[in-house]
Amino acid sequence: MTRSTPLKIVGWTIAVLLALIAILVIIIATFDWNRARPYINRSVSESTGREFAIGGDLQVKWTQGQATETGWRRYVPRPVISAQDVHIGNPDWVTVGPQLASARRIDLSLHLLPLLHHQVVLTDLALEAPQISLQRRADGSNSWTLKDNGPSQWEVEIDRLAFADGAIRYLDDGIALDLRAKVSSTAPDTQDTANAAPQKYGIAFTLGGSYRKAPVTGGGKAGAVLSLKDNHTIYPVQAHAVLGKNKASVNGTLTDPRTLSGIDLQLSLAGASMADLYPLTGVLLPETPAYATNGRLLGKKDGQRWIWTYQNFKGSLGASDLAGTLQYLPRQPRPLLRGEVRSEQLRLEDLGPTIGAESNASKQARGKKANQPDSKALPVEQFNTAHWDALDADVKFTGKKLVRTHDIPLDNIVADIHMKDKVLSLTPLNFGMAGGEITTNITLDGRQKTIAAQAKVAARHLKVRELFPKLQSMQASFGEVYGDAALTGHGNSVSSMLATANGELAATVSEGTVSQFMLELAGLNLANAVFVKVFGDKQVQLNCMASDFAVTDGLAKVRRFVLDTDSAVVDVTGNVSLAKETLDLDIRPKTKGARIISLRTPLYAKGTFKNPDVGPQKGPLALKAGAAIALATVVAPVAALLPLVNIDKAPDTDCAAIMAQATATRQHPTSPATKAPARKVSEAEIKKAQQEKK
Incomplete structure (x- = not known):
């Protein structure tokens, strides 16, 4: 064998490989990929346990790497796959729609060589008019969990994601939430939070729907979708919404939103009455005049339950001021609301709706039915006990001054408010009056x-x-x-x-x-x-x-x-x-x-x-x-x-x-049942x- 033989072998080998690559490229470029759609649809459907279909044209083209890329990847051609009318189905029990996800068009480009290592590296993923419909039942089962085929050897990585005119519907039967959102990707921007830390926003959205049968409208922006793939992500959120008769705005972060282990938001609330918050929060609050609060909402996951704290809030109730910290603890048989609330100056007039002692004009101003007869001085407004078993309460209220509009002021108010098993008690309710005290x-x-x-x-x-x-x-x-x-x-x-x-x-x-x-x-x-x-x-x-x-x-x-x-x-x-x-x-x-x-x-x-x-x-x-x-x-x-x-x-x-x-009569009152004569x-x-x- 001559010396040139090994060189010829290497040369022919390279030539054959190049020829094969060329043939492969020609085949990929000239092959009618629509013929492969039945096979692709069937394979994906069997793998996911859901009906998958590419209903429109399927094409594969070649492109060179991005100029911004470094190393060898920049020069390696990569296929660009375009598919139209793509959708994957929902389970039969859902009511949000037959499709779990769909898109008018999907364009993606990927590296070929990582496929040898069971890696799918998508350099670009673009979605046109994506539609996502998700639903969770009261028992915790959901529509987005696909067929369990055991641990997968494949890893998926997405470098860039863009979409426009997206729509998401999320129905959660467990918390009576029916949320619709229109979402679009935006150029990443930054905004300082209360901690002066830059936050990257990647999507903008508008909201609609209902929560606990109360209408929801609003909008905002959130972090980039791709950041959700990272472990222990601190995901920024900024949003405002009208929830029934209440207005709310949040600005803060979610910790690891894929499993959602923590929430830290600056929360502002305002509305015509705190009682209107019950359909939204499940927290029983009394009828009040117009209110507004601003504080820090902390959510911490403890096992399968969430502990919520509204920390260091300040606000107004009519012309009165309020401040304090409240904590909501889910527990059986009823959740517990506990904490402390204080006020520098509280108007008795602002407490009128709480006990039904409110003028008809005030009720009409709050959009409530006027039902106090002109001939009656004592309040006839009915206490609604239907929701008294919604939670237990242990809240301490202290007030420096209680102003009675046309009479002497009250001061140094201390009230321990307890609700347990539909029994409401104020034990004690003490205050100063006319230089003395009332217990x-x-x-x-x-x-x-x-x-x-x-x-x-x-x-x-x-x-x-x-x-x-x-x-x-x-x-x-x-x-x-x-x-x-x-x-x-x-x-x-x-x-x-x-x-x-x-x-x-x-x-x-x-x-x-x-x-x-x-x-x-x-x-x-x-x-x-x-x-x-x-x-x-x-x-x-x-x-x-x-x-x-x-x-x-x-x-x-x-x-x-x-x-x-x-x-x-x-x-x-x-x-x-x-x-x-x-x-x-x-x-x-x-x-x-x-x-x-x-x-x-x-x-x-x-x-x-x-x-x-x-x-x-x-x-x-x-x-x-x-x-x-x-x-x-x-x-x-x-x-x-x-x-x-x-x-x-x-x-x-x-x-x-x-x-x-x-x-003696004051200190030893007779029982109302016996009505014994004075001793x-x-x-x-x-x-x-x-x-x-x-």
Whole structure:
């Protein structure tokens, strides 16, 4: 064999290979690939377990590598495959459509040599009008999991992806989400987040659909689709949406969105009422005025459940401010909402919708039906207990100041709000008022069709003058008010609960002073009233005041109501109907000294809560007027003044006994069921009260 023989062999081998490559290229270039479509369709369908089809033209062309590529790949020709009308089917049970994915046209180019190593390297993938329809059932099964053929030896890598006019529909029966999105790829851009870290966005989208039957519209942008293939991806998202009657916007990141292990978003919410968030979040919130909040939403996956935290949020509720942190924990049998909320200034008016105490005008402004009758003062708005079993709650609220629009402010509010098994309790609900404090414990049991309500209230050290901050004649007064109430009732509104109330109310005023002018007006002592208005007011010593009501089926009957001062004694009898919202009180003032030109006569307080009627009883007043006319005609005109002179002197009240009795009633109220008579006060208690007075 000559030396040239090996060279010839190598040369012929290379020539044959080149010829084969040339023949292969010619075959690929000239072969009608549409003939291969049945085989391709059948092979892919068998491999995936889904119907796959290339319904349009299938072509293969050759191209050179990109100029931006480096190394040998730049010079190696690669096939470019174009297929039209490509689709893969959905399972039979889906309702979102028969196709899992489809595209009007797909263009892809790939490297040939990596195929020898079971690698599919797509240098470019372009989709025209892609359509994707995904569905997940309540049991967790989904439409995108294909036939399990065991671990695959093939790896797929996509270098560049572009698409336009894409549409995605995602239906999740587990969370009642039906989302439609129109998506298009964009040139990557960057935007600073709250952490000043650059975020790359690769797609833009618009949203439509519904979530928990509430309509959804909006749009935004997100990270590049190709970044989803990386492990532990931090995927940026920026979006805004209108969810039912609420507006929301998010800006942040998703951790590893393929398995979604974490969420960190800056979340802003706004709407007409927080109650409208229930269809969207499943979190039961009360009716409120218009609200807006902004905070950090953190989602952390713990096993198969998500723990959500709305951290360091700030916002407004009507004209009130709110801030705090809330956490939502999925658990059985009900999820739990816990956390703390605080406010620097909270308007009582903004809490009106929560308890149904809202004007018709305010309801109409929020798009709610106006149902408060003009004749009713107590709220008739029904509490909706249907969703009280949606979650349990353990939330602490603190407020620095609660503003009552036309009255004294409340401060230092502390409320522990608990919801468990449809039982709502405020234990305690405490606040400062008029220099004193109010302590309450309220329970609303919604386990039955009609709410069973219980309330205990205690008032301590309320300053008399601070109860009337805008009444100048009371500013020199002093003394403190103490009160207690224990009531039970049934109903689904404040009005119906009070209409069926049973229990007791009691109050006392400790030793102090009150405005003489106010007392004179109460007794209609016209001459003295004019005198003090011209020459100045003065304070009258208040010896005691005690009141005690027994409430039965919404009727509060006066068991005792006495006011004793150095100049007069006032007794009140009658009742107040919480069911009919009416007054029927008889007020009997008695002087401790003579009064000239006095119309002192029994007074009445009648009418309704909305339209009370207070004035002198006509019978006794007419008798005095008739006697004056008779004396004027028979004796002399000066004698006409005699009936207008009060010369009866009321005896001093035994304030020690009254205060001791009232204190015992407040501290040991009788059961609404037994309604036992007030117990007799012992001599020791009377002596103790007298000693305290000294």
